Amino acid sequence: MDKSQILPLILSGGSGTRLWPLSRELYPKQFLPLIGDLSLLQQTLRRCDQAGLGRAMIIASHEHRFVVAEQARNAGVGLEALYLEPVARNTAPAIAAAAVAAASARPDRLMLVLPADHSIVDEAAWRAALDLAIPAALDGAFVTFGIEATRAETGYGYIRQGDALPVGAGVFQVAQFVEKPDRATAEEYLAGGRHLWNSGMFLFRADRLLEDLGGFEPALVDAARAAVERRAGDLDFQRLDAEAFAQAPSISIDDALFARTRRAAVVPCSIGWSDVGSWKSLLEVLPVDDKGNFQLGDVVLEDTKGSYVRTDGILTTVLGMDNVIVVTTPDAVLVANKDRMDGLKGIVATLKKANRREASARPRVYRPWGYYQTLHEGERFQVKRLTVNPGHKLSLQKHFHRAEHWVVVNGTATVTRDGETHIVRENESIHLPLGSAHRLENAGKIPLNLIEVQSGAYLGEDDIVRLEDSYGRT
8 A cells, every 4th residue: 555645643742750860741751862863753753754654643742742843843754733632641542532633534544653752773674564564454453563572571561462364464363462560470471472562553544443442432532532623723733622632531542442352463573662661771772882881971981880871961970880870961860770760750759749840841941932941040040041943933021020131142133122123143132121021033044042141039930921922822
């Protein structure tokens, strides 16, 4: 078949806890360049594009919408649609909503569900597995891709492979979906050779999914259908109706459909797959030196083995330690035993309980116009770096509790202040008194970078009154 007719559906959720402090709730791992120069989301988009598939549909959190759109643009890949989840409801409601949207144009369209945050090394083998799955999916099967196990892994769900299907070689019935096993059971699975890791990738017809899922979870499909029918357009985004989507039960597609249907099938494959689920699993897919270490950034190691050491800024040194994870970011440092990474969720939970910003947000905060980054905070003042992308502008706004001073580092700023327009060039500055109505715009062709100094009694981000905004924010 013409693979350009296949709709890739990329699920871009995540809580950002397992790769903390690099990954945060507002900037989870799919947005990070963990393996190579592209983020995991961008690698997934490029993989689909290079396989000749159709433009992707992405379902993401409202909080991540501008990051997703910007990363897709930077990857040079167009999107069919970007749907926003108003609340998290696990994978089944998200997939059902996408199937409703896809089936409205073409009921029998093939959909390829892909997590945004997985890594695949052997893309040729991935494309070959997809070719094997297509005939069975066209025939009405729900095909998943089972990864041939290379170790007794307790962190993955498993699929027990059944008999071969008559439609297409290399496709088998699913005998059973199995939850994450204990160590002894995982070793039995590895020795038996009939259990595959559950990759979370699926191929099926949109109409078949709605038909079978509607039989098992009718309220879920009804909620998804209503959420799509009552969606609202917002710039380049499609917002699923919040009230309708919230009525869907929170359940995975495995539990809602694949573990219950008789149409489940699996293609066993060996594609260099990883869910990049922890710092330890990331170390397993990265190139290491002769001592088993991976290092990135300004790092010096001495008498250290089997470790992952990364810094995004200051010099980080490790002496006389083996099998450790050391990650330095501008606002946090993690030092951990490589085999104790399950406890990282507890660290993040403790930070959240204490209302620590480091639990959820990075110092660099992305906005539709670019990003800002806090450089220094003191009593009644703070200093930020602002980067405004070409052709973008901030909202027309004012503040009740702070004044601001902007110093242009490079680029040219067009500043509106109380109805007057000022051109501020490199090494020039402008003062914005408390209460003034002001706007910053980059009308040039290169990024605009400036330093913002805020001073006042209250410096919170909620001290913004937007008078006019190009991005529909209030």
